[in-house]
Amino acid sequence: MVLYRYRHHLPFAAYLGSAARLDVPKDLRRDFEAATQLVEEADRIFRRKRAEIEQLVSAATREEVADSVEALRDEIDREKFDPEAFTSAYERAGELVTKHLGRWQKSELREYVESIAVALAIALLLRAFVVEAFKIPSGSMLPTLQIQDHIFVNKLAYGPLVPYTGYRILPSLPPKRGDIIVFEYPDPNPHAKSQDFIKRVIALEGDVLEVDGGHPIINGWRVPSCRVGTYEFTEGSDSYKKRGELFVEYLGDYSYLTLYEDVGFSGKQGPYRVKPGETWVLGDNRNNSSDSRAWFGGKGGGVPDANIKGRAMFVWLSFGADSVTWDRIFTNVMGKPRLPKEADPELVRGIERCLEQRPAQTLPPPAPPQ
Known part of the structure; x- marks a missing residue:
């Protein structure tokens, strides 16, 4: 878990990020990966919990959250990375998603546990069937x-x-x-x-x-x-x-x-x-x-x-x-x-x-x- 937490400071970390962008500054690599995960998680919540969200979250708020996520996605995919614009979009999307979709979000501990469980399952499958x-x-x-x-x-x-x-x-x-x-x-x-x-x-x-x-x-x-x-x-x-x-x-x-x-x-x-x-x-x-x-x-x-x-x-x-x-x-x-x-x-x-x-x-x- 310690290695996982500090993986962005390891050698060649710039080549192993979510989008493998080389122009992301070292001090923003962790935020960049977290932002990518935030966009994926928001998309997943909107897709899987649509009925509940429509009952509990107003249309105007849903639109505001969706716009902030889309703006963050645009910054992640921007041809030339802009640290200031990315940070602003990440903070706004993070705040709105946490505030209005927080009940459906996974905790950081749960993400760690799931990541470790997936890695362990893959290792066991490789050991059993491949090498x-x-x-x-x-x-x-x-x-x-x-x-x-x-x-x-x-x-x-x-x-x-x-x-x-x-x-x-x-x-x-x-x-x-x-x-x-x-x-x-x-x-x-x-x-x-x-x-x-x-x-x-x-x-x-x-x-x-x-x-x-x-x-x-x-x-x-x-x-x-x-x-x-x-x-x-x-x-x-x-x-x-x-x-x-x-x-x-x-x-x-x-x-x-x-x-x-x-x-x-x-x-x-x-x-x-x-x-x-x-x-x-x-x-x-x-x-x-x-x-x-x-x-x-x-x-x-x-x-x-x-x-x-x-x-x-x-x-x-x-x-x-x-x-x-x-x-x-x-x-x-x-x-x-x-x-x-x-x-x-x-x-x-x-x-x-x-x-x-x-x-x-x-x-x-x-x-x-x-």
Whole structure:
């Protein structure tokens, strides 16, 4: 409410007024917006309460009020703004409207409450159906997503879910291979607290998936990759240096980074058959990710379509150990792979080399019959 009250003194306020007039002096911006609202409110009262007004207000007074409102409207719309004429018209219209139509006017507090309620309703609708913010809590998607990255997720990508119904508006499923999706973890315990996960789509309905040392094999086809080099990194606020092998992996339309930490399972997992209506996902940090391979007691499992919330868009805020990581802001999560700015330049060149070597075949063969 405080910000709302002093909004006319904020930077760029001149560009955000009711009529976006640049010639309104700073000390009159608040009055100018109030005058615009006064004209709109007077029009609304005359339109909606006409019968009551005709009974309680004389014709001469009604005409006087209407003339003052029209004069104020003319000053608001005047090609060259005249502060003195505007102030005179505003004061006269305000006095007459308050005196004769005051019983039908909204209070300032009510206007504040209504403005806040409308803004809150819009924010809730946007969050439910269009875009939602998520925070990255773990290193399972390193190096694509860093711990303490804050991202926006596009909830229109696969059709927004209507809350509490399971119904999806204009569904567009399944996701594309390589998409990074946010979803509700398919916990087998119906009483468990809901958790949101973020992983990369690897296998779709009907596919047979195997994972060999973290490298996916779909329908007998090994997803192509290119070794970048050895990557040293820290995880979140932990100052302990970790090491792993960095690769560029190619799947569908995407080329993205995958990391294989030195400590991890190096054997073969699967085969797994993806059930109808499900999507199998892996973390980009292949040896340190709770993903489809590990769920359901190690038997593996997919993400049901109903659990998918949306596709990752971009980083809107990111924190390092002590401060904001400015270079990550507006990073396109689904865009060209990149490392943090402190990464070894040789690795950056290695990524460019691998991107130049992108193979022609980046999609698996059809799923084998069951």
